[in-house]
Amino acid sequence: xxxxxxxxxxxxxxxxxxxxxxxxxxxxxxxxxxxxxxxxxxxxxxxxxxxxxxxxxxxxxxxxxxxxxxxxxxxxxxxxxxxxxxxxxxxxxxxxxxxxxxxxxxxxxxxxxxxxxxxxxxxxxxxxxxxxxxxxxxxxxxxxxxxxxxxxxxxxxxxxxxxxxxxxxxxxxxxxxxxxxxxxxxxxxxxxxxxxxxxxxxxxxxxxxxxxxxxxxxxxxxxxxxxxxxxxxxxxxxxxxxxxxxxxxxxxxxxxxxxxxxxxxxxxxxxxxxxxxxxxxxxxxxxxxxxxxxxxxxxxxxxxxxxxxxxxxxxxxxxxxxxxxxxxxxxxxxxxxxxxxxxxxxxxxxxxxxxxxxxxxxxxxxxxxxxxxxxxxxxxxxxxxxxxxxxxxxxxxxxxxxxxxxxxxxxxxxxxxxxxxxxxxxxxxxxxxxxxxxxxxxxxxxxxxxxxxxxxxxxxxxxxxxxxxxxxxxxxxxxxxxxxxxxxxxxxxxxxxxxxxxxxxxxxxxxxxxxxxxxxxxxxxxxxxxxxxxxxxxxxxxxxxxxxxxxxxxxxxxxxxxxxxxxxxxxxxxxxxxxxxxxxxxxxxxxxxxxxxxxxxxxxxxxxxxxxxxxxxxxxxxxxxxxxxxxxxxxxxxxxxxxxxxxxxxxxxxxxxxxxxxxxxxxxxxxxxxxxxxxxxxxxxxxxxxxxxxxxxxxxxxxxxxxxxxxxxxxxxxxxxxxxxxxxxxxxxxxxxxxxxxxxxxxxxxxxxxxxxxxxxxxxxxxxxxxxxxxxxxxxxxxxxxxxxxxxxxxxxxxxxxxxxxxxxxxxxxxxxxxxxxxxxxxxxxxxxxxxxxxxxxxxxxxxxxxxxxxxxxxxx
RNA sequence: GCCGGGAUGGCGGAACUGGUAGACGCACCGGACUCAAAAUCCGGCGGUGGCGACAUCGUGGGGGUUCGAUUCCCCCUCCCGGCACCA
Numbered sequence: 001x002x003x004x005x006x007x008x009x010x011x012x013x014x015x016x017x018x019x020x021x022x023x024x025x026x027x028x029x030x031x032x033x034x035x036x037x038x039x040x041x042x043x044x045x046x047x048x049x050x051x052x053x054x055x056x057x058x059x060x061x062x063x064x065x066x067x068x069x070x071x072x073x074x075x076x077x078x079x080x081x082x083x084x085x086x087x088x089x090x091x092x093x094x095x096x097x098x099x100x101x102x103x104x105x106x107x108x109x110x111x112x113x114x115x116x117x118x119x120x121x122x123x124x125x126x127x128x129x130x131x132x133x134x135x136x137x138x139x140x141x142x143x144x145x146x147x148x149x150x151x152x153x154x155x156x157x158x159x160x161x162x163x164x165x166x167x168x169x170x171x172x173x174x175x176x177x178x179x180x181x182x183x184x185x186x187x188x189x190x191x192x193x194x195x196x197x198x199x200x201x202x203x204x205x206x207x208x209x210x211x212x213x214x215x216x217x218x219x220x221x222x223x224x225x226x227x228x229x230x231x232x233x234x235x236x237x238x239x240x241x242x243x244x245x246x247x248x249x250x251x252x253x254x255x256x257x258x259x260x261x262x263x264x265x266x267x268x269x270x271x272x273x274x275x276x277x278x279x280x281x282x283x284x285x286x287x288x289x290x291x292x293x294x295x296x297x298x299x300x301x302x303x304x305x306x307x308x309x310x311x312x313x314x315x316x317x318x319x320x321x322x323x324x325x326x327x328x329x330x331x332x333x334x335x336x337x338x339x340x341x342x343x344x345x346x347x348x349x350x351x352x353x354x355x356x357x358x359x360x361x362x363x364x365x366x367x368x369x370x371x372x373x374x375x376x377x378x379x380x381x382x383x384x385x386x387x388x389x390x391x392x393x394x395x396x397x398x399x400x401x402x403x404x405x406x407x408x409x410x411x412x413x414x415x416x417x418x419x420x421x422x423x424x425x426x427x428x429x430x431x432x433x434x435x436x437x438x439x440x441x442x443x444x445x446x447x448x449x450x451x452x453x454x455x456x457x458x459x460x461x462x463x464x465x466x467x468x469x470x471x472x473x474x475x476x477x478x479x480x481x482x483x484x485x486x487x488x489x490x491x492x493x494x495x496x497x498x499x500x501x502x503x504x505x506x507x508x509x510x511x512x513x514x515x516x517x518x519x520x521x522x523x524x525x526x527x528x529x530x531x532x533x534x535x536x537x538x539x540x541x542x543x544x545x546x547x548x549x550x551x552x553x554x555x556x557x558x559x560x561x562x563x564x565x566x567x568x569x570x571x572x573x574x575x576x577x578x579x580x581x582x583x584x585x586x587x588x589x590x591x592x593x594x595x596x597x598x599x600x601x602x603x604x605x606x607x608x609x610x611x612x613x614x615x616x617x618x619x620x621x622x623x624x625x626x627x628x629x630x631x632x633x634x635x636x637x638x639x640x641x642x643x644x645x646x647x648x649x650x651x652x653x654x655x656x657x658x659x660x661x662x663x664x665x666x667x668x669x670x671x672x673x674x675x676x677x678x679x680x681x682x683x684x685x686x687x688x689x690x691x692x693x694x695x696x697x698x699x700x701x702x703x704x705x706x707x708x709x710x711x712x713x714x715x716x717x718x719x720x721x722x723x724x725x726x727x728x729x730x731x732x733x734x735x736x737x738x739x740x741x742x743x744x745x746x747x748x749x750x751x752x753x754x755x756x757x758x759x760x761x762x763x764x765x766x767x768x769x770x771x772x773x774x775x776x777x778x779x780x781x782x783x784x785x786x787x788x789x790x791x792x793x794x795x796x797x798x799x800x801x802x803x804x805x806x807x808x809x810x811x812x813x814x815x816x817x818x819x820x821x822x823x824x825x826x827x828x829x830x831x832x833x834x835x836x837x838x839x840x841x842x843x844x845x846x847x848x849x850x851x852x853x854x855x856x857x858x859x860x861x
Numbered sequence: 862g863c864c865g866g867g868a869u870g871g872c873g874g875a876a877c878u879g880g881u882a883g884a885c886g887c888a889c890c891g892g893a894c895u896c897a898a899a900a901u902c903c904g905g906c907g908g909u910g911g912c913g914a915c916a917u918c919g920u921g922g923g924g925g926u927u928c929g930a931u932u933c934c935c936c937c938u939c940c941c942g943g944c945a946c947c948a
Contacts, residue, residue, distance in 0.1 A: 043948050084947065156946075167946040215865055219943075222864050291944045295862035343862090416945090423946065493948070532942060534865080539945095568942080598906090599889035600871040620941090649886070650873060654866095656941070658873060662887050669901095670886085676901095721877065729875075729885035736885090739902095805881045810929040812881055848928055856880050860928045 001682050001777040005675035007639025007769065014772040015116055023785050024118040026074050028520040035071035036521045037063045038501055038560075040529030040537070041078045041125075044104035045085055048111045050569040050621055050647075050659065051530065053631045057644045057766075058566060058653050058724070059528045060117045064765035065718050066526075067118075068789040074521055075118055076504035078125030079105050082133075082428045083493045084167060087459045090427075097427040098455035101128060111632060115640045116769055118785075123507035127496035132503060133429040134450030135513040136495050139544075141432060141443050142551055148194045151441065154420045155289055155328060158186035164463045165424040168290050178461055185285050187263075190422035191431060191489070195543045199224055199414040202542055211562030213654070216534045223535050225415025230399055232335070232408040234258065234308040237316065242266065242308050243331045245413055250394035253383035254337040254358035256348065258308050259301060259322040261332040267321040270304035277302055277321065284323045299324050299347050311407060312384070322347065328417070338373065345373035358382045362390065419540065421492040426457060426465050428490025436477035436484040445478050451486070464488050497537055498544035501527075501559060514553050527560040531654075534565060564653060564722060571627040571659040573616040574604060585626035586613055589661070618658060629659055641767035642668045648724040648766050670732060671770060674759070677735060678774050681752050684744060688779075691750040693795065700751050701796075703741045707755045708796035710734040714762050715789070728766065731759055753778070761790050806831040807858040808840040824851045831857045 018024060028034075039059035042052050063075040079101075086097035093100070105126065112119065125132055143149035157166040159176035165186075170177045195202075203224045206217045229247035236242050242258060260267050262284035271277035280302045287297060301322035308317045324343070325334055338348035338355040348355050359378040361367055367374035377391040386394055402408030422431065430451040432444035444451055454472055457465040466472050466488040477484040505521035506514040529537075538560070545559040572588040586606055591613055594603045606613050621628040634643045646667035651657040696704065710730050717727035738755055741748075757778055764771035764784045775784035799820050804827055806814040814836035818827055828849055831837055841861050848860035 040948095045948090080948070165946080169947045171946095219865050223944085225864095289946090292862075295944090297862090419945080425946085492946070494945095497948085530942090530948090531866080532948080535943060536945065537948085570941095593888095595871075595888070597889070598871055599887090601888095617940090652874085655874090656867085660873065660887070663873065666886050672901095716877085723875095723877085725873095726875070726877090726885080732885055803881095807881080807929075810880090810927095815881085850880085850928055852880055856929095858880075858928055 001679055003679055005672045005770070007641060007671075008636075010773045011114075011116065011639055011641070011769040014769040015113065017772065017783060018116075018118065018785065021783075023783075024075065024120050025122050026072060026120055028517055029072045030520070032070065032072040034521060035066045035073045035526070036501075036505070036524045037066065037073055037075045037526045038504070038524045038528070039075075039077075040527075040533065041080050041497070041500060042108065043080045043083055043085070044101055044108055046104050046107070048108055048115075048631050050629055050631060053115065053643060054569055054647045054653075054657060055528060055530070055566055056112065056115070056117050057647050058564065058722075059526075060644075060768075061648065061718065061724060061765040062526055062528075062722075063118050064768060064785070065789070067785075068761070068765070068787065069719075070788065074120060074123075074504070076123040076125070076507075077112065077117075077119045077121065078123075078500055078504065079127065080493065080497050080500075081105065081126050081128035082490075082496055084169070084425070084427075086427050087425065090458050091461050094458055096456050096458050098128065101427075114635050115631070115643070118768075123504045125500055125503050125507065127429075127493075127500065128427075128453075130450040130452050131510065132500075133453075133496065135499075135503070136429045136491060137432040137444070137449050137451060138446065138513060139499075139547070139551075140491070140495075141446065141449075143193060143547060144443055146551075148197065148547060149191055150194065151189055151191055153187045154190040154192070154422070155185050155187055156424070157289060158184045160184055162462050164461065168288075171288060174286070174288060182286060183288070185287070185289060188424075190420050192418040192420050193543075195419045195540075196414055196416055198543055198546050199226070199416050200412075201546060202416075202539065205542075205558060209558060209561075209563075212560075213563060213565055216531075216538070216563060216565060219534050220539055223416065223539065227413050227415070229411060229413055230395070230402065230408055231411045232311060232402060234311060234317070234335070236266070236319070237307045237309065240266075242319065242333050244333050244335045245330050245411065246335055247413075248337065248340065249398040250377070250380060250389070250391050251337040251340045251358055252335070252398060253310075253312055253380075253386070254339045254356045255310060255317055255335045256338055256354040256356050257336045258317055258319045259325050259334050259336055259347075260304075260319060261325040261327040262321055262323065263327040264321070264325075264332045266306060266319060266333075267304060270306055270321075274305070277304065281321065284321075287323060294324060294326070297323065299343065299350070301347065301351065311402070312386075318353075320351075330413070339369055340373050340375060342373045342375065356382065419492075419494075419543070421495055422489040423492055424464050424488075425490055426453075426459050428493060429453070429496065430466075431487045431489050431491055433487040434475055434477060434484045435487060436480060436482065438482065439477050439479040439484075441487075442478050442484070448478075453490070464490075466490075494537060494540050495544075498540045499548065501541075502545075502548070502554065514548070519555060522554060523556045523558055524560045526562045526564065528564045528566060528653075531565040531567065538563070566653050567651065567656040568620050569657050569659060570618045571621050571629060573619050573625050573627050574606075574613040575616050576613055585624075587626050587628070588659075589629070621659070634664065638664060638668045639671075639769070641770050642671055645671065645728065645767050649728045650725065652723050652725050670735075671767065673735060673739075674763070675770065675774070677738060678756055678760070678777055681749075681756055682777050684749060688749050688753040689746045691754055692747060693793075695747055696751065697747070699741070700743065700747055703737060703755065704751050704796050705799070706734060706737055707751075707758055708792050711758050711762060711790060712792045712797070715792070718765065724766065727762075731763060734759065758790050760784065761787060802854055804831070804854070805856045806834055806837050807856065808837060809860060810858060811840075813837050813840050820854075827851055827857055831859065 037059055039055050063073050067073045081101050086101050089100045090097045157171050159166050159179055159181055161179035161181040171183050176183055227247045229245055230249040231245050233241045233243050262281040271281050301320040304319045304321055306319045308319055310317050336344040338344040339357040340359055360381050361378045380386050380389045380394050399410050430453050432451045434442045436442055459465050473486050475484055475486045501524050502514050502518050505518040509515050541559050548554045574586040574591045576584050590607055591604050592607050596602050604613050619625055646664045650663055713730045714727040717723045760771045760774045771784050801817050802820050803815055803817050814834040816830040816834050818830050844861040846861055850858040
């Protein structure tokens with residue numbers, strides 16, 4: 001065995017062994033329990049970032065651990081290869097998005113290999129290839145047949161200078177990111193998927209996902225947003241009706257105005273002869289489309305000069321147009337109850353509208369309406385015949401009344417909206433439709449799929465280049481055969497990522513989207529990815545899986561059995577603000593931190609010029625803040641194992657992880673210590689006698705107990721809790737104890753051999769390359785990758801005496817050692833006899849004695 | 862604005878089901894080895910008071926429940942993720 005730990009030699013050797021033996025290429029084996037371990041596939045942005053390294057290390061640790069537990073483990077990898085950044089890169093460099101994307105994939109694949117991830121590359125999936133996206137198109141056509149996919153209008157950001165649709169990300173403070181032009185809202189025809197049909201199912205099934213984090217389920221529940229309410233029609237003076245939906249029908253008699261969206265027909269009609277209204281509506285047209293913008297902007301409105309008739313009181317209620325009412329939500333109109341809704345309250349205050357209380361607190365107290373609305377449920381007042389009813393009674397009474405009169409009905413509503421998948425962009429999956437002047441919109445016949453995206457175009461920022469590409473555009477109508485025009489909108493990239501996990505399990509099938517292999521592997525047993533995907537990607541995947549189920553393509557309802565949402569990777573941000581010009585950011589690698597005697601930070605200087613730089617806290621690694629760390633450089637300097645060890649040790653997987661060069665250094669030191677420990681043991685001579693557990697000295701028994709306690713802990717930490725950081729800490733603690741265990745006797749060496757074997761096996765999921773070499777050094781023929789996870793020897797865990805902590809009035813005052821099988825009376829006796837305890841109990845009557853078995857006693861005096 | 866999460870020594874974190882706050886690592890201080898440095902090894906390391914045994918305060922802030930609260934409840938502050946066209 002080599003004395004020095006040299007990852008640059010042993011890591012490629014281990015990787016070559018796995019490659020040559022096809023260690024991670026797996027097939028369907030019904031005789032073994034399967035385990036599908038999946039990480040969210042990367043967008044091929046150019047290079048791996050630390051978030052990827054963290055994500056895939058977590059997945060790889062679980063892959064290798066479950067494999068050692070005897071499972072048939074699949075860990076595939078692919079590329080979420082369509083998307084906006086490729087078009088931006090194309091604009092910047094004049095290179096087609098396809099070339100940029102494929103180059104990036106080649107580079108990043110080699111990076112993944114250098115990190116030693118146990119991936120089955122035979123199943124690689126790339127979403128921008130026709131053999132993948134043809135099935136997007138195929139399933140879209142099935143959805144069209146089912147009425148799940150449909151066409152209607154939707155609102156987009158429009159850049160009037162570039163004459164192009166902008167993504168929300170490309171709108172900065174209401175202006176186009178390239179042109180600086182004020183962005184307008186525009187309504188255009190789009191395709192939607194009726195995810196709302198599955199709203200009830202998607203919501204209810206959350207209960208059957210015990211393997212998902214509560215916070216993610218809660219976020220999805222709130223996103224779907226089921227509510228029960230009443231749909232009510234108000235008569236409009238001069239003809240017509242105005243439909244609204246409310247979850248608070250009990251406040252109906254408190255309605256003092258109505259508010260409609262700028263795009264609402266009533267607003268449009270009223271504006272026809274009113275220039276002020278026209279100006280206001282035009283202004284509403286210029287606000288952003290995101291919910292964050294709409295909810296935080298100033299709430300404004302104008303009266304339309306139209307009145308609705310209150311369905312109970314018959315009063316005239318003014319109708320306003322308001323910028324916070326959206327045509328795309330519900331009916332595009334709301335009834336306003338300022339006394340019992342905070343937004344209505346603020347709007348009424350601003351415009352001097354009437355605030356009319358109709359609910360009083362049930363406990364008889366007074367509701368103060370001089371500062372804010374009263375939002376609680378209570379008892380109805382000022383509501384005529386409905387006075388005195390509570391929320392439920394009022395709900396029922398109003399529902400019955402309106403249902404009898406045919407002017408309203410009970411209704412379950414969802415906050416969830418249908419999924420608009422049309423993108424007016426080039427680098428995406430073509431929507432397989434054809435526009436015929438005579439036959440309208442026609443689906444592309446199945447036997448003409450895939451509609452192949454030309455890969456040589458270069459977008460220039462002014463619209464979709466497909467619209468100028470005759471070879472793509474020109475086609476024949478599948479119905480009448482006359483010349484027709486191909487649809488140029490492409491699909492949202494969330495479509496690509498909504499089912500790729502099925503395709504890994506049916507890789508290479510050219511005749512079907514999925515086959516029987518998917519039934520073997522699905523559902524995914526463990527899914528790991530960023531918390532930022534908690535809602536959209538995970539909800540769309542759950543929806544898509546249900547559509548596939550209803551089409552008979554799969555038997556599973558839920559794609560992901562267990563979910564681990566990993567935190568982000570952060571790093572320091574350093575900058576200088578020059579008197580003039582832009583802020584300059586400096587990479588933390590180029591900055592020296594200055595500390596005082598106690599190690600507390602006092603400042604930082606740029607190494608290049610020795611001058612101070614300003615610390616701007618910590619933030620996610622990004623290009624713009626120049627605080628990224630290149631995984632490649634890390635692997636080159638320390639090796640993949642050190643990178644993996646640091647990532648797993650620095651924080652629990654669900655929390656954010658702060659980068660630390662010193663921490664990496666510490667991980668590297670541990671790797672060297674581990675290597676030296678095995679080396680020193682192996683140098684002790686060839687061959688180790690078998691362990692005789694009955695012939696051990698107390699010191700040998702003690703160290704062996706620690707070894708098996710550690711094994712029990714790391715098995716629980718990795719297998720159940722997924723707290724890799726505490727598992728690693730426990731092994732470090734054990735290594736510290738082993739370093740002090742200097743026993744060259746025959747049984748001493750046997751104990752050490754067992755200890756090191758358990759350490760190497762236990763660490764092999766985290767640092768597989770070093771363990772591959774160390775396992776051989778410990779005298780094993782078989783590779784560690786093919787070994788089983790070690791088992792705890794219960795006999796090794798037995799203790800004769802235990803220490804119990806004694807508190808007096810909740811404060812720690814002593815410790816007593818009692819036999820392991822001592823009962824409460826014995827512990828009480830020992831505790832009260834303790835000198836430190838007596839100091840505080842002396843002469844005082846004991847009011848209570850609390851005993852927590854084997855751990856703690858509390859004497860209350 | 863709304864939904865979700867978080868805050869513990871100089872720093873990252875540990876304390877799993879209400880039971881010893883600070884495991885493990887980093888930084889720092891001291892020592893050994895060395896001509897010296899690096900590497901390595903050993904020891905110390907929350908604040909305050911005390912020579913010391915020890916006492917006392919201490920888990921973002923304020924209140925509550927409990928024999929006992931980092932953990933549960935209420936209110937507040939700040940930070941992070943998401944908000945439907947970034948992925």
